[in-house]
Amino acid sequence: MSDLRALYQEVILDHSKRPRNFRVIEGTDHCAEGYNPLCGDRVTIYVKLEDDRISDVAFRGSGCAISTSSASLLTETVKGKTLAEADALFEKFHALVTGEVDGNHAGGVPLGKLAVFSGVAEFPVRVKCATLAWHTLRSALKGEAKTVTTE
Amino acid sequence: MAIIPHQVTEPTARGPRTKLDVERVRKDFPALDQTVHGKPLVYLDNAATSQKPLAVIEAEEDFYRRDCSNIHRGVHELSDRATRAYETARVKVQRFLNARDTREIIFVRGTTEAINLVASTFGRKNIHAGDEVLITAMEHHSNIVPWQILCEEKGAKLRVAPINDRGEVLFEEFEKLLGPKTRLAAVVHVSNVLGTINPVRELIEAAHRKNVPVLVDGAQAAPHLKVDVRALDCDFYAFSGHKLYGPTGIGVLYGKAELLDTMPPYQGGGDMISSVTFEKTVYNSLPYKFEAGTSNIAGGIGLGAAIDYLNQIGMENIAAYEDELLAYATEAVSRIPGLRIIGTAAKKAGVISFVMEGIHPHDVGTVLDQEGIAVRTGHHCAQPLMERFGIPATTRASFAFYNTKREIDALVAGIYKAKELLG
Numbered sequence: 001m002s003d004l005r006a007l008y009q010e011v012i013l014d015h016s017k018r019p020r021n022f023r024v025i026e027g028t029d030h031c032a033e034g035y036n037p038l039c040g041d042r043v044t045i046y047v048k049l050e051d052d053r054i055s056d057v058a059f060r061g062s063g064c065a066i067s068t069s070s071a072s073l074l075t076e077t078v079k080g081k082t083l084a085e086a087d088a089l090f091e092k093f094h095a096l097v098t099g100e101v102d103g104n105h106a107g108g109v110p111l112g113k114l115a116v117f118s119g120v121a122e123f124p125v126r127v128k129c130a131t132l133a134w135h136t137l138r139s140a141l142k143g144e145a146k147t148v149t150t151e
Numbered sequence: 152m153a154i155i156p157h158q159v160t161e162p163t164a165r166g167p168r169t170k171l172d173v174e175r176v177r178k179d180f181p182a183l184d185q186t187v188h189g190k191p192l193v194y195l196d197n198a199a200t201s202q203k204p205l206a207v208i209e210a211e212e213d214f215y216r217r218d219c220s221n222i223h224r225g226v227h228e229l230s231d232r233a234t235r236a237y238e239t240a241r242v243k244v245q246r247f248l249n250a251r252d253t254r255e256i257i258f259v260r261g262t263t264e265a266i267n268l269v270a271s272t273f274g275r276k277n278i279h280a281g282d283e284v285l286i287t288a289m290e291h292h293s294n295i296v297p298w299q300i301l302c303e304e305k306g307a308k309l310r311v312a313p314i315n316d317r318g319e320v321l322f323e324e325f326e327k328l329l330g331p332k333t334r335l336a337a338v339v340h341v342s343n344v345l346g347t348i349n350p351v352r353e354l355i356e357a358a359h360r361k362n363v364p365v366l367v368d369g370a371q372a373a374p375h376l377k378v379d380v381r382a383l384d385c386d387f388y389a390f391s392g393h394k395l396y397g398p399t400g401i402g403v404l405y406g407k408a409e410l411l412d413t414m415p416p417y418q419g420g421g422d423m424i425s426s427v428t429f430e431k432t433v434y435n436s437l438p439y440k441f442e443a444g445t446s447n448i449a450g451g452i453g454l455g456a457a458i459d460y461l462n463q464i465g466m467e468n469i470a471a472y473e474d475e476l477l478a479y480a481t482e483a484v485s486r487i488p489g490l491r492i493i494g495t496a497a498k499k500a501g502v503i504s505f506v507m508e509g510i511h512p513h514d515v516g517t518v519l520d521q522e523g524i525a526v527r528t529g530h531h532c533a534q535p536l537m538e539r540f541g542i543p544a545t546t547r548a549s550f551a552f553y554n555t556k557r558e559i560d561a562l563v564a565g566i567y568k569a570k571e572l573l574g
Contacts, residue, residue, distance in 0.1 A: 004521050008514075008572055017509070039513040039529050040543035062543055064511035065573060123517060 006119035007126070008065060015069035020076055021058040034061075034136030034148040036128055041067040045074075045136045052083045059133065066117075066126050071133035073113055083141060085109065090134045097121055097130045171464060171472040177553050179204040179460070190523030193558045198343050198371055198502055198549035199527050200393045203457075207397055210456035214449045222448055223422060223439075237448050240455030241438075244403050247458045248388065249379040254437035255411065257404040258451050262370040263293040265389030265404035266337070268441060269366055270297035272414040273387075278334045280306035285328050285336040285363070287312045287320050288539055289345060292532040294337050294368045307334075314539065318345035318494040325354060329361045336365045340372035344531045344547065345494025346477075346502030348376070352383050359384065364410065370394055374551070375473055375500045377466040380405050392450060396551075397457035401450030404441070411437050418443040469552045473501040476550050480559045484548075487566055489574070493545050501550035504531075507566075510573045512546040518569040519546075524562055 025031070025046035034043045041063030048056040057079050059071045078086045088109045095101040096111060099121030120130045132148075139148045177183050182202045185192050194202060214236065220229035222237050238253075245253045259265045274297075278284065284298045288311050295309075302309045310333070312325040320338075329336065336358045340351050355365045364386035369378060373390035380388050387410075392401040406414075416423055416434055420443035426433045434440045461469065480503055484490060489508035507515060516528035527547045530537045537543060548562055 004518060004572060007517070013573065037530075039511075040537065041513075042543070064513035066514070068511075126513075126517065129513065 003119070003122050007123055009116045009119065011073075011113060011116045012065060012069040015072040016065035019059075019068055019072040021072065021079075022060060023058045024060055025056055025058050029143055030140045032136050032140035032148060034132045034139070036063070036067065036132050037149055038128065039064060041129060041132055043067065043071050043133050043136055045071070045133060045140045047137070047140050049083075049141075054078050054081055054083070054086060057137075063132070064129055066120065066129040067132050070117065070130045073116075074133045074137060077112060077114055078137065086137070086141070089114070090138060093117070093134060094131060097127050171468045171552060173472070173553065173555055176464065177555075179206070180553055181205060181208070183553060187523040187525070188521050190521075193522075193524040193554075193561050195548040195550065195554065195558065195562060196525045196527050197374075197551040197554075198394070198531075198547065200399065201374060201396045201551055202553070203398070203453075204396055204460050206460045207453045207456045211398060211449045211453040214452050221445055233448055236452045236455075237446070240451045240458075243455040243458045247378075247462075248403075248405055249381050250405055251381065252408060255405055255408050257406065257411075257438045257441045258446050259389075259402050259404050259441075260400055260447070261391040261393070261402035262368060262389045263391075263402075265387075265402055266294055266366065266368065267297045268404055268417045269335075269387050269389075269406070270301045272417050272441075273364075273410065274298075274301045274335070275305075276413075276415055278302075278305050278307050281332060282307040282334045283310050283330065283332045284308075285310045285312060285325070285333050285358075287325070287338050287349070288314045289318065289320070289342045289347060289349075289533070289536050290337070290339050291343055291368065291370070292534070293370075294339060294366075295535065298337060308332075311535075317496050318342065318347045319496045320347075320349055320354070322350070322353065322357070326357045329358055329363055331361075333358075333361065333363045336363050337368065338365065339368040339370075340378075341369075341375065341500045341502075342494065342533075342536075343371045343502070343549075344504050344533045344536055344545065345496060346499040346504070346549075347494060347496035348372070348498040348500055350498075351385065355384055371500065371502070376470055386410055392454040392457065395454070395457055396460065397454035398447075398450040401447045401454050403454075408437060411441070416443070417441050420444045422446075464552065472552050473550055476554055476556065476559065477501045477503070479556050480548065480550070480562070483559060483563045484566070487563065487570070489570070490566065493540055493542065502547060503549075504545040504547045506542055506545055507570070507574075510569060512544045514573050515546045515566065515569045518572060519562070519565045522561065522565040522568065524558075524565050526562075 028048050030047035043061035046058045057075045097120040135148050180202045218232040220233040222234040241253045241256050244256045310328045358365045366387035367385045369388050369390040374395045388405040393399040423435050423443040425435045493504040512528040529544050
C-alpha cells in the first residue's frame with residue numbers, strides 16, 4: 001500500500017477529480033491531440049503564445065488519474081513560462097518519472113508541484129500515462145496537427 | 152509423466168456428480184505458485200493468455216532434449232520421431248474439434264494468422280468489387296482488420312451486425328444483413344470483452360440458408376467450451392494454442408476440406424509443394440498446401456499435450472466449473488457500489504468486464520496488481536466495441552478452471568481497496 005500512496009498522492013487525486021484549466025482555448029493554432037492506445041487515454045492541449053511565452057494553456061480529454069492529473073498540473077506549471085523553460089521542465093519531469101533523478105534534490109529548473117509524480121518511477125507501465133500530456137504539449141507548440149501517441 | 156485423474160465423483164442430493172478438484176489441478180501449473188508484490192498471485196488474465204501445465208512444458212522440453220529434428224523430410228530416426236509426434240498432435244486437434252479428417256487441420260501461428268490466411272486465400276479468390284463481408288459489432292481487431300484490408304483492396308464492403316446493450320448479437324439484424332452480395336460471414340464464438348457466447352449454430356444456419364460460408368473466431372471459446380465443428384457446421388474455425396493452456400506461436404485453422412481444396416495457397420516455400428520446376432509448381436495436398444516452411448514443431452507437440460491434459464479433466468467439467476465461478480463472481484462483483492458490468496448476455500463464458508464510477512480502469516489495474524491480482528485493463532483490442540458502449544476502456548477479469556472462489560474474494564477485496572484509495 002505504501003507504494004500506492006506514493007503514486008496516488010493527495011495532489012494527484014485532487015487534480016484527477018477536479019482538473020484545472022479543463023477547457024478549450026478557441027482560435028489558437030497551437031493545439032494537439034495525444035492518445036495512449038494502450039489504455040485509451042486521450043488529451044487535447046491548447047496553448048496561447050505571446051512571443052515565446054505561454055500566456056494561456058488548457059486541456060480537455062479523458063484518462064486515468066495519472067494522465068489527467070499530469071495534464072492538469074502541466075497547465076498550472078507551464079503557464080507564464082517561455083518555450084525554453086517549458087522544454088527544460090519536460091526534460092526534468094521525464095527524468096523524474098523514469099527514475100533518473102530525484103525530484104527533491106535535483107538542480108536546474110525547479111519542478112515545484114510536479115515533484116508529486118516521483119512515485120511513478122516505481123510503476124514503469126504508468127510512465128506513458130504521466131508523460132502523455134507533455135508529449136502533446138511539445139507537439140502543440142510545434143504546431144503539428146498529427147495525433148501524438150505514446151506507442 | 153504419470154496420468155493423474157483429476158475427477159472425483161461425489162454423490163449429491165441430486166445424484167452422483169463429477170467435480171473438478173481445483174486444488175489438485177493448481178499443482179499442475181507451476182506459474183500459479185508464486186507471490187507478486189509479496190502477495191500470492193491471483194491470475195485473472197486468462198483471456199489474454201493462460202498458464203501452462205507441466206505436461207505442456209515437459210512435452211516441449213522433451214522434443215528439444217530428445218527428438219529435435221525437422222519434419223516430413225528426413226530419413227533418419229529423429230526426423231521420424233519428430234514427424235510422428237507433430238502429426239499425432241494434428242490427430243489430437245482433429246478429435247478435439249470433431250473434424251472429419253486431419254486434412255482439415257492446418258497449423259498456423261494463432262487465431263490472427265488463421266483469419267488472415269482465410270482472408271488472403273479464400274477472400275482474394277472469392278470476394279470482388281461490390282461484394283460484402285459480414286461481421287458483428289463485438290469482434291476482436293483480428294476479426295475486423297484482415298477483412299478491412301481485403302475490402303479495401305477489392306472494393307468490397309464490410310457490414311457490421313449490431314448488438315444490444317447486454318452484448319448480444321441482434322439475430323434479425325444479422326439475418327437482414329445477409330444479402331445476395333454477402334460472400335462470407337466472420338463471427339466470434341465467445342467475446343473476449345463481454346464474455347457473450349454467441350449462438351453460432353443459429354448464425355451459421357441463417358448464413359447457410361443464403362449460401363454464405365461462415366468463419367468462427369474461436370480464440371475464447373475453445374479453452375472453455377466443447378467445440379464440435381461438425382455439429383456447428385462452420386466452414387472455418389480458428390483458435391490459438393496459448394489460450395488453450397498450450398504454447399504461444401501455435402494455433403489452428405479448421406476448414407472444410409472441399410473449401411480448402413479450392414483455395415489458392417497462403418505462402419510459397421518448402422513443404423507446401425509436391426514438385427517444383429522453374430516453369431511450374433504443383434502444390435502439396437491438404438493440409439500441407441497451407442504450411443510453407445518449417446512449422447512450430449515444438450509448439451504443435453505442446454498443443455497436443457495441452458489437449459491431452461484438457462481431455463483428462465474433461466471439457467464438460469471445465470465448462471461446468473467455470474460457470475460456477477462466473478456465477479459466484481458476477482454476484483459478488485455486482486454488489487460493489489458504483490460498479491457496472493459491461494456484458495450481461497444471458498449466455499456467458501468466464502469473463503467479467505467492468506467500469507467504476509469516477510475511477511479509471513487503468514488505476515484499478517495498478518491497485519489490483521499491487522495486491523498480486525493480474526487483470527487486463529484497456530480496450531482489449533476491440534475499440535469499436537468500446538465505442539458502442541461509450542467507454543474508453545474496461546477492467547477485465549477472465550477465469551480459468553484453476554481459479555478459485557477464494558481468488559474471486561481477493562479480487563472483490565482489491566476492488567474495494569481501489570475504491571478506498573481512489574474513489
